[in-house]
Amino acid sequence: MNTPQTPMYVWQHKDWPQWRFDPAAVQKALSSARLAQGMLLGAVHAIGFGSADLDNVLSEIWVQEAISTAAIEGQSLDLDQVRSSVMRKVANRYIGPSSRHIDGLVDMMDDAIANCDLPLDENRLCSWQAALFPTGRSGVEKIEVGRYRSFDEPMQIVSGRPGREVVHYRAPDSRDVPAEMDKFLRWFNQAPRMDIVVKAAIAHLWFETIHPFHDGNGRIGRAIIDSIIAQETGGDKRLYSMSRQMEENRGRYYEQLNQAQKGDLDITDWIIWFADQFAASCQKSLKHIDVALEKARYWAAHSGDEFNERQKKVLEKLLDAGNGGFLGGLTREKYTKITGCSDATGTRDLADLLQKGALTSAGVGKGTKYFANVPGWHGNTERPQLP
Incomplete structure (x- = not known):
């Protein structure tokens, strides 16, 4: 060499x-x-x-x-x-x-x-x-x-x-x-x-x-x-x-x-x-x-709830994005664009997700933002209990 x-x-x-x-x-x-x-x-x-x-x-x-x-x-x-x-x-x-x-x-x-x-x-x-x-x-x-x-x-x-x-x-x-x-x-x-x-x-x-x-x-x-x-x-x-x-x-x-x-x-x-x-x-x-694991706990906590395919798709996106990762939060307009549904259907789907505790919300009217109901995310403090 x-x-x-x-x-x-x-x-x-x-x-x-x-x-x-x-x-x-x-x-x-x-x-x-x-x-x-x-x-x-x-x-x-x-x-x-x-x-x-x-x-x-x-x-x-x-x-x-x-x-x-x-x-x-x-x-x-x-x-x-x-x-x-x-x-x-x-x-x-x-x-x-x-x-x-x-x-x-x-x-x-x-x-x-x-x-x-x-x-x-x-x-x-x-x-x-x-x-x-x-x-x-x-x-x-x-x-x-x-x-x-x-x-x-x-x-x-x-x-x-x-x-x-x-x-x-x-x-x-x-x-x-x-x-x-x-x-x-x-x-x-x-x-x-x-x-x-x-x-x-x-x-x-x-x-x-x-x-x-x-x-x-x-x-x-x-x-x-x-x-x-x-x-x-x-x-x-x-x-x-x-x-x-x-x-x-x-x-x-x-x-x-x-x-x-x-x-x-x-x-x-x-x-x-x-x-x-x-x-x-x-x-x-x-x-x-x-x-x-957070996602697994989330789905386990909602194992008794029934979600349609549109709702499942949006929830997966929210969970994949993580805390604060879904830019600007989820709105009804974003929901309808993601799922391709009408405004009326989007409104019903979101109300159902809120009623089941799958989402939390902030704001009113057209300014309402929706977030995955995960402890520690956007002010959520209590972890859903596993069944």
Whole structure:
């Protein structure tokens, strides 16, 4: 490997790949991440795996993870097809068609956590990459599939239009990839015990720095995060969506990676940022679980009430929007637009929902706003009792 006098990238340093960080500096971020993780795990165990409501939430987290990990790479996936593929995988239930490349992505994500205790090796990684590109092409471009890259051209991360490209990063040459990956995999499978969040942060950065495949490195690198986290939590349930968190902070994600890859092997800042994202991911999952359980309690409290299809549709929208999420509150006009019914029918439906305690209202006349009758929402203080 050619090493310049002044290294531009971390893999060009003489100490590569001896990552280092300041344990004291990262402790606060790691503690916050562990607290958020503990709260999420506590909520999950209190509900109990196998709960239909929890399983629905976790399946949806998986759907969002798949969509987000593709979106980071600029790929837009069909929501219904992703949901269909996930349901076939986690529930063995057919709800609609999906495409081969979506099934391949879901298969890779499933293997990463379901078999998290298995050693990670070249064959497994190559199988993951092949699953992402079942036609042997990335878009219209034919790529190397099921093996490490071998082309002579530099592997670069580039942005900008042709002729005005900006090179953000250059990975090790293809001829060096097998030896670099051997070092990475030995560390991955045999590294001394360390904080799992730190290990996930290092593994993701290290893998992305080598960039061993022609395409698919980002998605595989994020699956590696999932696999490491799953080693600690156990089971095959996806409790977090790190990809969604990274997609929401996509610019910062790339910036942090780029800074670490051009640094001097001190990755203190990268680990702090990564731990913060993990904590945020846990907090969002906990919020999704809380909302799902709130909805379950709501429908249980009204299990003896009969609602027509129009009413059910609107109630679902209100509950999905959450507290304050339905912009401006529900009005009779919005109700009729959502359901397609007449003003008279809308008025009767809303009066019936108020009478049954499914909604509360504020205001008078045409200015009346309606809200889901959920404790803590819009001044509601008492939780409906479960039957």
